[in-house]
Amino acid sequence: ETILKISNLHKKYKNVHAVNNVSLEIHKGNVYGILGPNGSGKSTTLGIVLNVVNKTSGDFEWFDGKSSTHDALKKVGAIIERPNFYPYMTAGENLKLVCKIKDIPFTKINEKLELVGLLDRKDSKFKTFSLGMKQRLAIASALLNDPEILILDEPTNGLDPQGIRQIRDLINLIAQQGTTILLASHLLDEVEKVCSHVIVLRYGVTLYQGTVDGMLANE
Ligand code: ADP
Ligand code: ADP
Secondary structure: OEEEEEEEEEEEOOOOEEEEEEEEEEEOOOEEEEEOOOOOOHHHHHHHHOOOOOOOEEEEEEHHHOOOHHHHHHHEEEEOOOOOOOOOOEHHHHHHHHHHHHOOOOHHHHHHHHHOOOHHHOOOEHHHOOHHHHHHHHHHHHHOOOOOEEEEEOOOOOOOHHHHHHHHHHHHHHHHOOOEEEEEEOOHHHHHHHOOEEEEEEOOEEEEEEEHHHHHHHO
16 A cells, blocks of 8 residues: 655756655654755755655655655644744643644543553643653644644754654654654664665755665665
8 A cells, every 4th residue: 555656756846956856655653754964955855755845856756656745744733843832831732732723632632641651640741851851742733633634854963862762762662563663863873773665865865765774784
């Protein structure tokens, strides 16, 4: 079952070929990494498939093209920037707001807070959370509608070692539950620890594509 198919994608900014002929197929149940140093085109690629950045050429298709990109994106959970929650509202209140906006039943709130290990902090104000807790709340929020795929851009940036471990454990748990995951990272050990498949980018060009085990064997 194909979740996303990217074919010969290009993105050119004025002076930069940010994405240079990237192709990628994402199948249900796997965890995919986009690995590359800063500026290699990871965020641009994610932005294009999420319809927030315009492509220059090439194509992408969600769910075998059975629905429009607009409808398909309702089945996608994505965290591509620092999530903006209301600091003086509690975790539970913030998620309630998301449920209202997206027409999701409130019953999902406890389920997702429990999944990310924040159920006991449901009534704490967002501003009291550590960065790691904020990120886990963002993941809970992105999962409220039980998306087919979770997309994360540099999910552990800025976190301390304990926060990094918690996020990586959480990603593995979400993957075990059957959610397909696509994550962008500049950290080899992050991709090693959570991904089964990887595309390695540099200056927008694909350097390697395949299993993580294959990449490590090729080094
Ligand atoms: P990554 O996510 O791997 O750090 P990006 O996709 O953010 O890489 O950036 C890829 C390249 O495109 C970089 O050289 C970056 O400077 C450039 N770039 C990204 N966004 C823009 C933009 N809006 N305008 C001009 N150049 C951009
Ligand atoms: P960036 O790398 O995008 O510049 P930083 O990690 O430097 O982001 O964080 C910028 C600000 O956003 C900091 O004040 C930080 O406390 C806040 N922040 C970071 N992560 C989150 C989050 N998940 N939710 C809310 N605020 C956050």
